[in-house]
Amino acid sequence: MRTLCGVAFSISLALSQAHAAGTVNVYVSGDSKAKTLTNAAHLIDVVGQPRLAQSWWPGAVISERQATAAQEQRQQSLLAQLDALAGEESGDSAAAVSALRRQLQEIRVTGRQKVNLDPDYVRVASGANPPLEGEYSLWTGPQPTTITVVGLVSQPGKKAFTPGRDVVSYLDEMSVLSGGDKSYAWVIYPNGDTQKVPVAYWNRRHVEPMPGSVIFVGFAPDLWGARNETLNADIIDSLTHRIPE
Known part of the structure; x- marks a missing residue:
């Protein structure tokens, strides 16, 4: 399974010997308000809470405040790029880019930390229970x-x-719009891992997404440059930082 790596996935959970305990706003699906947990000295103090015992940890997301601000800026930059691209195109191509921008505008992003949140793993794995600060x-x-x-x-x-x-069977229900990639799609798994999947008749491979996954159909490769590849990477980065619904 291929994982996109980058600055946005760096772990900002502090490793300092002397630190103040963290404050964590906990959002549980179905609850109208966040519950605030104070004095969380280590990650296990959060994920090990008995009230969270029924959580599905592969889809859980923890984020840090400053990383969230940076990710929101990247999201706004991406939307601006898509605005500019839609202005350069015309007809079906412009409409397709605008439709994609509207989809991404609806996604809320956060400064997700690429860390395994399963309490059993956090308890026993070396380095899996860092101190929290901030x-x-x-x-x-x-x-x-x-x-x-x-x-x-x-x-x-x-x-x-x-x-x-x-x-492929999910995508068979729909058509690819102008400028879209008909040969490959991306799966963004709930834990933030990503996988490029061949989906054309000549290269298709059987890949089953987990519940909660996102299937992303991006721009077809450029003939004369790498702009589409960069846009796809930026969109995938945004999707890996989405807030679970």
Whole structure:
């Protein structure tokens, strides 16, 4: 499984010997308000809370306040790039870019920390229980029952998750819009891992997304440059930092 690495995925959980305990706003799916946990000295003090015992940890997200501000800026920059691209295009191509921008505008992003949140793992694995310092937010809840399709497709949005169903079968329900990649799609798994999946008739591979995954259909490769590749990478980065619904 391929994982995109970068600055946005760096762990900002402080490793200093002397530090103040963290404050964590905990958002549990179905609750109207966040619960604030203070004096969380280590990660296990958060994920080990008995009230969170029913959480589906592969889809949980923890973020740090300053990283969130940076990620929100990157999101605004991405939306501006798509605005500019839509202005350069015309007809179906412009409409497709604008539709993609609207999808991404609806996604809330956060400064996600790339860290395993499973309490059993945090308790026993070396280095898996770092001290906390500063302000954090944690989103958690039950296992989702849907996957989400995003990108240059005719029917984006949530689709019912079906065990055994592969990426191609989800995409077979829709068409690829002008400028979209008909040969590959990306799966963004709930834990933030990503995988490039061949989906054309000549290269298709059976890959089953987990519940809560995002299937992203991006821009087809450029003939004369790398702008589309850069845009795809920026969009994937944004999707890996989305706040779970």
